[in-house]
Amino acid sequence: MRNRLKDIFFQLLRIGLWGKGQLVLTKPMTADDWDTIRAYAANHTVDGIIYDSFPFLEENQLPPLVLRLKWAARIDQIERRNEKMNQVIAEQFVLFSKIGLKPILLKGQGIAASYRIPSHRSCGDIDWYFDDNGYAEARKYLKENAVKFRDTAGFSLDYEWGNIDTEHHKKIFDIRSPFKLSYLRMLKDHYKQQEQMLSIGNESIRLLAPELQLLQVNGHILKHMISFGIGLRQICDSARLYHTTHTTINKEDLQNMYTKSGIIDWMHLLHKILVEYLGLPIDEIPFPYPNNLDAEWMMNEIWYSGNFGFHDERFEDGKIINAISSLPDGPKRLWKNFNRYFRFAPQEVFFFTLVHSYSRFIGKDSD
Template identity: 55%
Template sequence: MEDNLRYIFFQLLRMGLWGKGKLALAAPLSDEDWAVLYQYALNHTVEGILFDAFPLLPDDQLPPRALRMKWAVRVDQIERHNTRMAQVAAEQFVDFSRLGAKPILLKGKGVASCYPNPLHRISGDIDWYFDEKDGYDKVLNRLQEKKIKVDLAISASLGYDWQRIHIEHHRRLFDIRSFFKLPYLKKLEQAYRPKQQSVLIENQAITLLAPELQILQVNIHILKHLLSFGIGLRQICDAAILYYTYRDKIDAEQLRNMYKKTGILKWVHVLHGILVNDLGLPKEDLPFPCPEKLKTDWMMDEIWYSGNFGFYDKRYLEGKVSFISVHPDGARRLWRGLRLYFPYAPQEVVFFPIRRATARLSSLISSRKSVDE
C-alpha cells in the first residue's frame, strides 16, 4: 500500500508542478489514504504544489471535504508567510543596496518566481549573497549598529530574525567543499556578473544570479545536504523548475563544463534522471542528455525517506542524538551518505567531513567567545 500511495503522490506532485495531467487510480482513495498523502506532502514541504493539482481532479477524486479545508488553511498560511517574506526581501534589498553591498537573492525566494504559483513554494528563510567584496561586513556592521541579535556560529554565514522572518547572509556563493575548486568558482562569479538577472518582488527589481550560476548554486546545495542528512522534494522541484524556465536561456555546454570542473557531473546525471523519471521534466528540457541505463532509484529512495533536510527519516528514529548532529544516529547517517556518493562526487565526499569538522570547531570557538563577552 505504501508503494502505491507513493506512486499516487508523485502523480499529484507532477500535476501540481506542471499544471497538467490526470490522476490514474486503480481504486478510489480512502480518507486514510488522503491523510497519508497529506503527511507525505508535509514531510517534503510541497503541500502547496500538491494543492495546485486539485483543480485538475474530477470531483470523485478530490480529498474529503474536511481535509480539503485543512489543506486550504495550510496553503493560506503559506501564502501569507510568503507575502510577508517578499515584503521583507524588497525592503532589505533597498537597504543593503544603499550601503553599497550589492545584494543577490539566493535559493528559495529567487527560485519561487519560476513556479506557476510562486506563493505556493514554501520558503524557510531569505538568503543573501553580496557581490561587493566587503558587502557582507558592511551589512553585518549595520545589523550590529541596530543591535540586532546575530548568530555568527554558522561557518561563513550568519543568521538572524527580522520582522519575524529568518534571514541568512553568506560569504560563499557555492557549497562546494573541495578547496581545489574555490579559485575556479571565483572566476565563474566574475565571468557571469554581466549576465546577472533580476526579478520583480513587491514592485522592487531584485538581483539574481545568471541562469547558469543559479542552477549550479541550487544543485550544489542539494548535493551538500544529500551528503549529510538528506533533503526533501521541495529542492528537487526547484532544480526541475529552473531547468524548465531557463531551457532557452542557458549555455548548455558551459553548464556541463561547470559540473565537470567542480567534480560533480556524474552526480548531476543521477539528479537529471530523477527530474525526468520522477518529476516529469521533459528530457528535451535538460541541458544535456543523461547516460543510457542510468540507475537513479537509489538516490530517489534516499530523498523520499529523508524528507525535509532529513528530519523525517523513519530509518533512524530510534537513533541517539549526539554532538555530531541534532539528527538521530548522526555519525551513522553521515558515513552512509559519504559511502553512497563517493562514486559520484569523490572530491566533495573527501572534503565534506574536513570542512564540517572545521565548521563545528569554528562554531564552538564562536560560542565560547559569546559566553566570555
C-alpha cells in the same frame, strides 16, 4: 507508504508541478489514504504543489471536503508567509543598498518565481550574498544596530527579521573542495553581466545568472544529500528552474561547470530523477545522462529523508549525539551518505567534513 499510494503521490506531484495530466486510480482513495498523502506532502514541504493538482482531478477523485478545507487553510498560511517574506526582502534590499552594499538574493524567492503559482511554494529563509567583501560590512551593520545574530558553520550567519529567518553567506556556492575555489570565483566574475533582476515589492532584486543559479541550487541539494538528506521541494526547485531556463541557458557551459566543479556524475543521477520521477521533459535536461544509470536508490533516499532529514522514519528511534548532530543516529547517517556519494562526487564528500568542521570550530567570526 504503500507502493500504490506512493505512485498516486508522484502522480499528484507531477500534475501540480506542471499543471497538466490526469490522475489514474486502480481503486478509489479513502480518507485514510488522503491523510497519508497529506502527511508526506507536509514532510517534503510540497503541500502547495499537491494542492495545485486538485483542479485537474475528477470530482470523485478529490480529498474529502473536510480535508480540502484544512488543506486550503494551510495554503493560506503558505501564501501569507510568502507575502511577508517578500516584504522583508524588499525592506532589506533597500536598507543594504542604502548603506553601500551590493546584495544578491540566493535560492528562495528567486526559485519561486519559476513556479506556476509562486505563492504556493513553501518558503524557508532569506539568503543573501554580498559583493566586494560586503559580508563583513553587513555583519558590522547588524552588530552596530543591535540586531541579534548568530555566526554559524558553513561561513554564514543568521538572524530573525520581522519573524522571517535570514542568512548571510560568505560563499555563493556549496562546493567545498578548496581546489575549486578559484574556478568558482572566476565564474562569478565571468557571469556578472548576465545577472537577472526580480521585481519584489517594487524593488528590482539581483539574482545570479541562470547558469550560476542552477549550479548554486543543485550544489546546495548535493550538500544536504551528503549530510542528512533533502526533501522533494528542493528537487522540484531544480526541475522548475530547468523548465523555465532551458531555452536560454548555455548548455555546454553548464555541463563544463558541473564537470569542473567535480559533481558531473552526481548531476546525471539528479537529472534522471527529474525526468523519470518528476516528469521534466527529457529535452529540457541540458545534456544526456548514461542510459544504464541506476538512480532509484537515490530517489529512495530522498523519499525517506524528507525535509533536510528531519522526518526519516528509519532513524526515529536512533540516539542523538548533539556534538555531531541534533538528528537521531547522526554519525551513522553521515557515514552511510559519505559511502553512497563518494563515487559520484569524491572531492565534495572528502572535503565536506573537513570544511564543515573548520567553519564550525575555527572559521567562525568572533569579536
